Amino acid sequence: MGPMNSSTALERALAPGSVILGPMAGVTEAPFRGICKRMGASLTYTEMISAKGLHYNPDARVSRAMLTFDPDETPCAVQLFGSEPDLMAEQATRIVTGYGGDVACIDINMGCPVTKVVSNGEGSALMRTPRLAAAIVSAVAAAVDVPVTAKFRKGWDDASVNAVDFARTLEAAGAAALCVHGRTRQQFYHGVADWDAIARVKAAVGVPVIGSGDVFSAADAKSMLERTGCDVVMIARGAQGNPWIFREARALIERGESLPPPAQEERVAMAREHARALVAFGGEHAVTRMRKHVGWYITGMPGASRVRERVNHITSSVELDALLAEYAEYLEARGA
Ligand SMILES: Cc1cc2nc3c(=O)[nH]c(=O)nc-3n(C[C@H](O)[C@H](O)[C@H](O)COP(=O)(O)O)c2cc1C
Numbered sequence: 001m002g003p004m005n006s007s008t009a010l011e012r013a014l015a016p017g018s019v020i021l022g023p024m025a026g027v028t029e030a031p032f033r034g035i036c037k038r039m040g041a042s043l044t045y046t047e048m049i050s051a052k053g054l055h056y057n058p059d060a061r062v063s064r065a066m067l068t069f070d071p072d073e074t075p076c077a078v079q080l081f082g083s084e085p086d087l088m089a090e091q092a093t094r095i096v097t098g099y100g101g102d103v104a105c106i107d108i109n110m111g112c113p114v115t116k117v118v119s120n121g122e123g124s125a126l127m128r129t130p131r132l133a134a135a136i137v138s139a140v141a142a143a144v145d146v147p148v149t150a151k152f153r154k155g156w157d158d159a160s161v162n163a164v165d166f167a168r169t170l171e172a173a174g175a176a177a178l179c180v181h182g183r184t185r186q187q188f189y190h191g192v193a194d195w196d197a198i199a200r201v202k203a204a205v206g207v208p209v210i211g212s213g214d215v216f217s218a219a220d221a222k223s224m225l226e227r228t229g230c231d232v233v234m235i236a237r238g239a240q241g242n243p244w245i246f247r248e249a250r251a252l253i254e255r256g257e258s259l260p261p262p263a264q265e266e267r268v269a270m271a272r273e274h275a276r277a278l279v280a281f282g283g284e285h286a287v288t289r290m291r292k293h294v295g296w297y298i299t300g301m302p303g304a305s306r307v308r309e310r311v312n313h314i315t316s317s318v319e320l321d322a323l324l325a326e327y328a329e330y331l332e333a334r335g336a
Pocket of ligand 1: 110
């Protein structure tokens with residue numbers, strides 16, 4: 001796929017008013033991304049992938065799995081983290097040439113707050129080295145024929161809020177779209193996301209701006225669009241156990257329609273489908289990674305705490321499916 005086609009794919013995915021799934025390490029594996037895409041997310045992202053990790057250990061099973069897509073979800077954004085422009089450009093090239101037209105864009109992570117990451121100058125540490133951040137964007141953009149985007153935060157801490165200048169710098173370096181999470185690195189995931197920071201970035205740049213932070217309902221998605229003027233809404237934690245949020249947000253944004261939430265049976269059926277897809281994708285041992293998802297799917301439902309407790313001891317997909325089938329029967333008997 002050539003550059004024209006690739007940028008069109010990204011432009012389509014980021015059409016004004018779109019709702020997309022945010023990258024979440026340990027959560028947004030291909031099967032979950034496929035489900036969200038079917039539910040209406042117009043773009044999905046891989047979990048963040050270490051460029052250095054790919055460079056030194058290109059055949060690692062984990063990286064290979066992270067670069068495997070669900071047939072339903074392509075094109076997908078591939079998110080890289082790192083701090084060395086040349087090395088990142090080289091790895092981006094390998095990804096794009098290896099995976100061809102399936103890659104919507106290479107997204108550079110400039111928002112991860114984790115100490116292990118920032119102590120290497122990666123993730124949100126790049127907000128303190130804007131020249132290096134720009135060098136990464138321009139090196140990757142020069143190397144690949146798909147668009148390059150970046151995801152960053154409001155700033156490092158309250159004393160160094162620089163999202164607007166940072167956004168302008170990255171746009172000038174060639175970023176095709178920018179995503180802003182309205183928290184500082186220092187906040188991690190605490191406090192309230194500052195949507196005004198998103199609005200200020202939107203007002204300062206010409207490329208599409210994706211807003212991120214605290215969208216937990218269709219109404220939140222609509223109000224983020226209205227209050228910030230951003231082009232696209234990203235949903236991360238709000239999609240955990242709730243991929244229906246994309247369908248609901250689109251109905252509200254596109255048609256002013258409020259859809260009813262999914263029925264309890266539908267939630268359990270989706271958890272079972274998700275588990276089957278995850279095991280088909282990651283093998284039998286991947287079933288333990290389903291535990292947290294099951295907990296999210298059944299949040300607030302009758303008997304959920306008992307199921308959650310049992311799910312944490314489950315080690316086989318047959319056992320998990322039987323537990324969820326039993327739970328579905330329990331709900332039916334209650335007349336849920
Ligand atoms: C468990 C978890 C993992 C995350 N992993 C990533 C990641 O790999 N890359 C990234 O850019 N952001 C990551 N984020 C940040 C989210 O994409 C998003 O910007 C942030 O959670 C705020 O949005 P929300 O309120 O919709 O969750 C992660 C967030 C969570 C909760």
